[in-house]
Amino acid sequence: MDFNDSIEEAAFREECREWLTENAPRKERPDEVFGRGMSAAELMQAAREWQGRKAEAGFGAITWPEQFGGRGGSPIQEVIYRQEEGNFKVPVGAFNVSLGMVIPSLFVHADPEVSKQHVSDALHGKELWCQLLSEPGAGSDLGMIRTRAERCSDGRDGWIINGQKVWTTLAQFADCGMVLTRTDPDVPKFAGMTTFFIDMDAPGVEIRPIRQANGDAEFNEVFFNDVFIPDNQRVGEVGGGWKVTLTGLMNERLSIGGVMPPELWRTAIKQMQDCDLGYGQSYGQGDNRTALQDSAMRQQLSDLYLNAQGLWLLQCRGLTALGQGREPGAELSVAKIVAARTLQDFSYFAMDMKGTQGILTAEDLGDSWQLVEQLWMGAAGMRIAGGTDEIVKNNVGERVLGLPPEPRADKGMTFKQLLG
Structure with a gap:
């Protein structure tokens, strides 16, 4: 390494x-x-x-x-x-999703004329793209999507889409989106999907922001109500939607290095130095003690530091592989689990130090509290995005450790049979 x-x-x-x-x-x-x-x-x-x-x-x-x-x-x-x-x-x-996942799928699988029309504008920030994948009943298992795309029966060369997507990042600002649909329910679930790109202001597209606990609306529900899409907006082959989706998901590997805020443990030290626990007067001492002088608090700081250093070492392994032209190994899957948990622990720790003031926002406590507020609201979502902790652990167990895979009752069944 x-x-x-x-x-x-x-x-x-x-x-x-x-x-x-x-x-x-x-x-x-x-x-x-x-x-x-x-x-x-x-x-x-x-x-x-x-x-x-x-x-x-x-x-x-x-x-x-x-x-x-x-x-x-x-x-x-x-x-x-x-x-x-x-x-x-x-x-x-x-632009992480737009440029890191969606557009690479577009210029790999779409018609060259489509790439010529859209890629440059996306690169220069003139177009924002969203990725319409997850649904209420298809999150970790995208093979269970139910959003339908059916061939037009009125002579038009195109498709009619009906269904719903959820957790679509920045859909309310997106100019275009790439949507995964079900086009054939009579084949196994991953074989009957097709990808299209769509104008987000097309008739029949309804976007409903999901209001988060911090008041922001980063994610959205998106509804398709008899939305017409011409066939020239199909990306890849009919039935090849999962292949297009995998191209985007594989590009997620480049997100390493951007998960942990820089020097998070130093931020924790500064907060501990500024936190007066008020113990001094109780024990007849001349001055109060800061959180940094408390052994239990220092133990939590040690845990945070060790997690951050462990993540850095995992990142170094991944970066070494990338620098040598190799694919990173399991370290990146493990890092996702550890990073999300570490960010949550940091925010818990910071809020505990504030006592009853820990429930206040950055508007009340100042700019230095904004990172804590963001991590408190957002770190839990990191344990879901890109695969839940449980799914990622299964992948590591099966693909890295060689453990037996979980039984699959749906193997070889058509999507229609899965719906009963």
Whole structure:
């Protein structure tokens, strides 16, 4: 395992750092968050503008082929850029699904004319794409989707879509979406699906934001009510929807390096130093004790530090594989489980230190509380997104440890038979 950049990687890191220094303000604190006081629409507009600037400079989609406007770079370069960008106060994350999962599926499987029409606009932030996969009855098992696409019976060359999707990230701001549908219920569940792309303002598309506990609405329900899609908006072959979906899911591997906020344990130390436990007067001492002086609190800090360091070591293994042109191993699946739990533990810890004030928001407690608030609201979702803890553990057990797979009662059955 290599902990250091190669000569080429170090040169690329310096290039990223120089460009970011010239184009964005550096964070004053590791826990500083972009967009304090901005509305969701304002944040989205800022993200579009920042994506456009990155694209012009060659950092918008580093791993994309050059013919699509990318840099033709390596996955390790993408990770290096994200590491450096994390030190600057800029909008991040809004285009992860659009550029990291959806558009790569588009230029691999769609007609070249479709790519020519949409890829450049997506790269420069002019178009935002969402991914319409999960449904109320098909989350971890996407093979159970029920959103139907049926051939038009009125002479039009196209399809009519009816159904519902849920947990669709940023659908309310998306210009286009890629939707996985059921086109043949008389074959096994993964063989009867087809993918289309759709204009999100098309007649019959209804978007309902899902209001989260923090007041934001990052996710949405999307309903399709007799939505017409011409056949030239089909992506891939009829019945080939699962292949298209897998292309997008495989690109998720590039999200490594962007899960843990930089130096989270140092943020915890600063909060412990600022937290007065009020024990001093009770024990007749001259001054009160901070959380950092409390042995039980220091034990929790140690646990946080060890988890963060363990995640860094797992990341180094993944980055070493990417840098050598190999696929990362199971370390990335394990890292997802540990990272989500660690972020939750950090937010619990920070809130416990505040006592009754721990239920207050950043509006009451100041900017330094914004990261805690975001992690408290969002870390639980990380344990669901991209596969629940249970699903990921099953994958690790079966595909890495070689344990016997769980029995599958649906093997060889058609989708219609599964519905009973």
